[in-house]
Structure formats: C-alpha cells, structure tokens
Amino acid sequence: MQVITEITQLRKALSSLRQGSIALVPTMGYLHEGHLALVAAAKAQNDTVVMSIFVNPTQFGPNEDFESYPRDLARDSKLAAEAGVDFIFAPSVEEMYPVNGSVVLQAGAMASKLCGASRPTHFDGVVQVVAKLFNIVQPTRAYFGQKDAQQLAIIETMVRDFNFPIEICAVPIVREADGLAKSSRNVYLTKEQRDKAPAIYKELTRLQQGKQTREATKEAIERATGGKIDYLTKLAYPDLTEPTASTKRFVLAVAVFVGKTRLIDNIIWEVV
Ligand code: PAF
Secondary structure: OEEEOOHHHHHHHHHOOOOOOEEEEEEOOOOOHHHHHHHHHHHHHOOEEEEEEOOOHHHOOOOOOOOOOOOOHHHHHHHHHHHOOOEEEOOOHHHHOOOOOOOOOOOOHHHHOHHHHHOOOHHHHHHHHHHHHHHHHOOOEEEEEOOOHHHHHHHHHHHHHOOOOOEEEEEOOOEOOOOOEOOHHHHHOOHHHHHHOOHHHHHHHHHHOOOOOHHHHHHHHHHHHOOEEEEEEEEEOOOOOOOOOOOOEEEEEEEEEEOOEEEEEEEEEEOO
C-alpha cells in the first residue's frame, strides 16, 4: 500500500491502472469497522481501492470540532493496509484548497433538513470536497456508509445532477454488539455516556416498529442517555421530502447531543 499526499502523484500512480476498475472510499480517517466495511465492499467489486483520508475544513461550522477531530494517520495506514487498500490519498488542506475558489457547489434544499438544519453549511462543504475527490481520483465506484443517510442521498443527487460517471455504492450501518452505530466520534463519549448511548438505536427501532410514538421516543432517548434530541424525523428516502400516501421508501433519522458529542443514527426501510 502506498500513502500519497499530492494530487499529481496520485494521478500518475493511477494512470496505468485505469484499464481495471478503481474504487474510492472517501473518509476523514480515524478508521473504525464502518470504514473497513466500505473497504471490504470496494475490494469485492474493484481491481484497485483508493481510500482518501482528509478532515475537510469546509464541512465544519465555526464552533464545531474541526481542530479536535481525531486524527492518526499511522494507525489508519496500518488498518487500511491490513484491509487491502492499495492507495491512501492523504492530502494537506493546502493541497486540496490552494486558493479560495470562487465557483461554489451548493447542496440545495435537501441540505436544509435533518443535520443541515443545525449545520447550515455542512453539506455544501461535503459536496465541494466529494466533487473534488471524484475529479482527482476519477473512480469507477465510490463507497459511502448508510449511517450518513442524508450525505448519501445528497451525493447520489449530485452525481445524477452533474453527470459524474461514477456508481455510488451504499454500505449498511455497522453497529457495536449493543447496537450503537460505529462512529469516529464515539471516542468522545465518557464511559457512562457510552454505556447509555445504545438506547438511541433501541428506541428508534421501537418507533419504526410502531411500538411507541415519536414524542415517547424522544423522551425515552433523552431520559436514557441524559442527552438532548436535535431532531427525530421521518422522511421519504432518498429525496428527503415529507412522506405522502404514495411513498414507498422511508428514512427515520435521529441526532442526539450526548454531552458535547452529536450522535446520529437512522433506519431506512421500504413498504411493498
Ligand atoms: O463521511 C465522511 O467521512 C465525510 O463527510 C466525507 C464523505 C469523507 C467528506 O469529507
């Protein structure tokens, strides 16, 4: 496995491999089993796997955790090599954003709901960096976790709207044994918060199964975790609009502040 930090070097390394399929697994590093599940899916379907590791400043708001976001390239490189990644692309901020660009991409109406309501610039930053990564790597397929359901829906829409010749592959949420969705941010939780956090998925499941109301679910999550609900919303998926009588596919999504840590989770399902 090679770790590459410059765009020109990566393009050179990939130029002789373009006869085969190339997978991109975009990450912000601090890898966990959720990321490794993306790599496993990518390896199963492609000849070459590129993982990008870049904590993208443009998707963090002014008071968010950009500075403190966990970073450990040595640890990530070891895990990625063991998982069979061929290239890590780990650019600096200057390499990705050498100038303050004047042409911008905007994620649009889908970005104003769910996480976008409290993180108004987040998805503009996500589409900016993902579009850049797509142009830099020019992958055959790109892999995203279903845990970030809104991000996945927005990226699928961007690919459709801007004709990126890339297949977007969604990989199911990877959970701890007690149900908590794996996340790089779980390391922020104290032991007590971590022990209580599985209540989020447990209560979300009860709501999805019609065993309790939305209000009761909010109360149960806040009581069990000592946290504060940011949103608990059911929408049509992947268009993220209000469900109608003809909606067949849904997302039930939740975000909870447990202490200062914002945890997200969701369930996506279809009715026939
Ligand atoms: O999901 C993430 O880790 C990030 O939002 C992504 C897609 C790597 C873009 O920075």
